[in-house]
Every structure is written in structure tokens, then in C-alpha cells.
Amino acid sequence: MSGHREILKRRCRLVNGPLIVGAGPSGLALGACLKELGVPFVILERSNSIASLWRNRTYDRLKLHLPKQFCQLPKLPFPDDFPEYPTRNQFIGYLESYAAHFELSPRFNETVQSAKYDDTCGMWRVRTTASGPETANRSAEVEYICQWLAVSTGENAEPVIPEMEGLRKFGGQVIHASDYRSGETYQGKRVLVVGCGNSGMEVCLDLCHHKSFPVMAVRDSVHVLPREIFRKSTFELAVFLMKWFPVKVVDKILLALSRMILGNTERYGLKRPSLGPLELKHMQGKTPVLDIGALRKIKSGDIKVVPGVKGFLHGSVELVDGRVIDVDSVILATGYCSNVPSWLQDTDLFNKDGFPKQPFPSGWKGKSGLYAVGFTRRGLSGASHDAVQVAEDISRVWKEETRQAKHIVACHRRCISQI
């Protein structure tokens, strides 16, 4: 009997308070806000540490490309000695101390496989499996039952690896940008980088620093903006202008200033999209490139820009313009996607692409206690905004329910004492 109970206890857990899926900046920020409001919660994380994107899927020399005031999480600012653009390691250190400060202890190596709202009991049923080598001896499956479910699995949960003709016969090394750490191993090599977002551009620049020969395939168009305009962050300028002007006007101003500083990028094979940079980011999530030096290398010819890829041959790539060029390795800087549709069932909050149906600032709340944190297409500042809203919303109900529960207990006590 006791063995039976053991199994039941191991496989099913009732969560006191909300269940948060993902221990990246969004999940941690929500945890911190809930802690401050006195609401208990559980955080689940598929990897073996917090901030797995930053720890395991970013390259060594990466720096935040937005100024620090837009990247810190609620309730605990960055240390004063952080530079304007913190490094990857500084940011990870900050997230570590953030988790320690608010005593956030996620349950690591647990991957959420499915989540479904159960109408009959009015609760979420969330199934997880153990992930990672450390978990070989742990019970494989757990079902969590909770009243609130907060999705914070990120806009960049899975790498996008497109099907490309002939890639199997290519023969050389092929990796996604999320597996790129440094150009050290590429010295003297010709490397095809597919994609021209911030990853593609920064990987190409890093390859140049390591004396390799990057070729960047650009299949369509891209907005390149200088990271700074007259020593002021372009992003900060954009945020300031957005307070006064509609987005189309702000985009016109940004494009005029960018042209003045960078020149006509079309001359280098970087055609601009017809929508402006902010409008495109807000509508389609396509982030403009904030240039940290790649454009100079493109102008000097150290980074070669070529059109889209038609297919691969052994040791070479065929481009859509018919050219065939020899390359040793390929780095797919082809972006990321949300993984929400693969595990969250029947919800009205998310679209098929795994992003909320309602755009910022309205996409954080669904029905039946479902929330989204960090899907605003506004980076870390959007995640912080969501975390504050979600925590306050949950706390209102939590406090009311706790008050009612205390009242019922007090009544019971009084009744019992009168008997």
C-alpha cells in the first residue's frame, strides 16, 4: 500500500500557486515579482541551469546589443559597474545573482511535454518528462496540477534549420548559429553563413576576427541600423521618438539617419524591406540588424555578400543566380521559433506560430489562468513588462482566495469551539 502511495506521490503533484514553464529571463522575472507579492510558485526548466539560451546557445564574444537600462529585470538593477552593453558572461552572472537574490529554485531537467486545461476540475494538467543525463535515475514522468499556468519558454525556444537541397552531400561541417562559439576553429576556412539577421552579421564579424573567409547568403532584404547614432543608442532614440510620433514617422527618421551614417546599404547587396524597421519588428518579429562592425567588413570585402542558396554540392554551394562557390563549412544563422504549439493544447491565447494572438501590450493574458511572459517581440524589456503584469494579476486572485480560505477556517474554528 505504501509503495502504491509512493508511486502516486511521485507521478502527480498539486502546485500551490502558479506553474511557470521556463527559467530564462522571463520565468525568473515572473518568479521574482511573485516572490515580492508573497505568492508561492514552481518553475520548471528543461535544461540543467537557469538562462540556458544565454549559457548554451550564444557565442563567446556576444554582448547585449541594447543598452543596459533596457535589459535589466524588474526589482533588481544591474550592478553600477556594468558597461553600457554588458557581455554575455556579465548578463549570465547577473541572472545567477537575480535567481539567488529572490531565492528562485527551478526544478531543472524537466521538460514540459503537454499542458491541457481540464474543464471538469477547473485546473491545468501539465505533463513533464525528465531530460538530460543527470536524470537517468529519476521517475520519468510527472503530472503537475495547477490553477495558473505561465508560459515563459521564449521566442527563441528552438533553432530553425531549413530543408536545403543537397545539404547531405555537402560533406563539410554544418551547424546552426546557436552552436557557434567562436571563429577559432574556422581559421583560414571559407565559411558560408546563411541568413543576415543579427546572428548572421555577428558570426561573420567574429569569423573575420579569426582570419577566416565568411560568405553571407542574403535571400531577401534586411534593415541595417547603426547601433549608435551620434553616440546615443539607436534603440534609445527610437523609444524616445515613439513617445512623440507614430511608428511610420519614427521609421522614416531612423532610416534617414542610418543612410547618413552607413550610406546606401543596397550597394552592398543588402536591400531594405518595404516596411520600416520598427514596423517590421512589431508586426512580423523581424529584428533589424544593429550593426557593431559587420557593415565595415562588408564594405571592405572581408565579408562577401551573395544572394540566396539554391542547393549544395560536394564542397560547394550553388546560388540562385547560378554561381557555384567552394566553401569548407556552413553556419545556418536562420533564426529561431517558439515551441509552444508542440506542447500547449487548445488555447485561445496563442497562434499556430506559438506567439500570442494579441500584439503587445495585450498578449499576456488568456482564459482559465493562462499567461504568456516574454512573447512581446520587444526583447528583455517586453519580458519585464509582462512579468510585472502577470504577477499582479495572479496575486490579486491569490490574495482574495487566501482571504476567503482564512475566513472559512476561522469560521470552522469558531464553530468547533462553540460545540
Ligand SMILES: Cc1cc2nc3c(=O)[nH]c(=O)nc-3n(C[C@H](O)[C@H](O)[C@H](O)COP(=O)(O)OP(=O)(O)OC[C@H]3O[C@@H](n4cnc5c(N)ncnc54)[C@H](O)[C@@H]3O)c2cc1C
Ligand atoms: C543571441 C541572442 C541575443 C539576444 N540579445 C538580446 C538583447 O541584447 N537584448 C534583448 O532585449 N533581447 C535579446 N535577445 C532576445 C532574447 O529572446 C531575450 O533576451 C531573452 O532570452 C528572452 O528570455 P525568455 O526567458 O523569454 O526566453 P529564453 O531565454 O529562451 O528562456 C526560455 C527557457 O525556457 C526553457 N524551455 C523551453 N521549452 C521548455 C519546455 N517545454 N519545458 C521546460 N522548459 C522549457 C528553455 O530551456 C529556456 O531556459 C537575444 C536573443 C538571442 C537568441
Ligand SMILES: NC(=O)C1=CN([C@@H]2O[C@H](COP(=O)(O)OP(=O)(O)OC[C@H]3O[C@@H](n4cnc5c(N)ncnc54)[C@H](OP(=O)(O)O)[C@@H]3O)[C@@H](O)[C@H]2O)C=CC1
Ligand atoms: N548581440 C545581440 O544581442 C544579438 C541578438 N540577436 C537576437 O536574436 C534573435 C534571433 O536573431 P537571428 O538568429 O539573427 O534570427 P533572425 O530571425 O533575425 O534572422 C534569420 C535570418 O535567416 C534567414 N533565413 C531564415 N530561413 C531561411 C532559409 N530557409 N533560407 C535562407 N535564409 C533563411 C532570414 O531571412 P528572411 O529575413 O528572408 O526570412 C534572416 O535573414 C533576434 O531577436 C536578434 O536580435 C542575435 C544575435 C546577436
Ligand SMILES: O=C(O)C(=O)Cc1c[nH]c2ccccc12
Ligand atoms: O528581440 C531582440 O532581439 C532584441 O534585441 C530587442 C529588440 C526589441 N525591439 C527591437 C528593435 C530593434 C532592435 C532590437 C529590438
